[in-house]
Structure formats: structure tokens, C-alpha cells
Amino acid sequence: MIPELKGKVLKTHKTRAYAAYMKDLEATLGTPTAAETARVALFFGVTIARDFDVLEKMGMVLNETLMGGHEIAWARPFEPDEEVEVTVTLADVQDRGKNRIAVIESLFQTPGGEEIQRQYSTFVHLGGAGRGKTGEAAA
């Protein structure tokens, strides 16, 4: 991960809030409120494109990385099958001791620019402090 990426867009992605995925999540949770919960917790912005491209762009090694926290703030729930445009940005990056902490913001909007929700996902790259270029080992 390179600190110079702070504030930069790491990925943009167009998708839909697929009703089938809402049903899948509802079935996995299996609670009386799962259908409502699925309308706000349907996505994980970091893996929106179903890969770890965002983490790899920052030089984070999957098996050295822990999730430290997550936040979802929503203006409204997703509507089934609505179109969604997602912008993933490196909101913050800091070295703490030997580790590097990254906060990734994922903004979910309609094609018309209406904000639906924002996510902030915090990752801890163990031993990642001081790395200057993508994948480069600490000096």
C-alpha cells in the first residue's frame, strides 16, 4: 500500500442490488428481519467486483491483513434490482508501530447521483508499516 494513494479512487464499479442476492442473504441469516437487513447490508464495498483488486492495489497481502472495523451509513435501503454505481476510495492510511491501517470508503449511488449509502472499512496490514511501493517490503 502506498500512502500516496490516500484520497484516490481505487475502483469504480456498476452493478445492481440484485433481488436474488437479497434472497440469498436473507436465507443465510434466517431471521424474521433478515429481508430488511439484506436491503442495507447487501454489499461489502471492498469486494464489490468480487475480487481483492482494491487491496492488491494498495499492496496489502491477503494473508497478512485483518479487518479491524466496518461502518455503513445509509440514506435509504436498496431497492431490489436497482442499478448502483460504486466508487471505492482510500480515505485514510496511517502507520502505527509495525502495522499499516487503511480506511476504505465505498460510496453507493444511483446512476443519477443520488447517494444510497456509504461504507467505511478498516483494514490492518500486519507488518505493513513503512512499505513504499505496492508489494515492496519494509526497509
Next chain:
Amino acid sequence: MKSFTIQAPVMGTEQFVRYGATVGDFNPVHYDLTFAKQLKLPAVISQGPLTFTLALDAAIAENGLDAIAGFKARITAPVFPDTALTITGDADGKVTATNGDTTVLDGALTAR
């Protein structure tokens, strides 16, 4: 916000796989025991967002979706398959998920 204590549905490896397929998180640490053991874990672990979603679901069950505008949480410990989590919420919107004496999630709701 309402105070509550709820037993979350127990998630096993099958649920980790299903959740991963839904959100596109195919990190093998959530389904591949050999991979998990290479990381010195005793078993595969739940996705952090899945634990987050279980806690949020409990809060929605008690408060209703319309009363909540957001949820923020720290993931404080790994969750292994078939773990019984207790979700507790208080009047200030603080939400925790615990496995016995271990807190695995520490969060706060934002009221609408």
C-alpha cells in the same frame, strides 16, 4: 434505542461460504481449513462483515429499520464456525457481540 439481548443465529462454514458468495468475498480463510491453519488459526473464521450484519440484524429486530440510519463497529476477535453469539444493545445505541466472555464486536447505532 431499545435495550435488548438476542442470541444470533449460529453460522457454520456453509453459511460463511454462502455469505462470501453473496458479497464476493472469496478469501480462503473463510472456507479453507488448510489455508487457515497456515495462518496459525485453529479453524476457518467468519467474515467480519457477516458478524457485523448479524449484530445489525439484531438491532433492526428490536428497533425497526426505519429507526436506524447507520451502524459502526470494531471487530475485536475472530469468530469461528458454529459459535453462539449473544448480541446486546442498550438505550444509547451501543451494540456488542460476545462469545462467552469474549467480545467479538463493539459497535454503535446511528438513530434516524
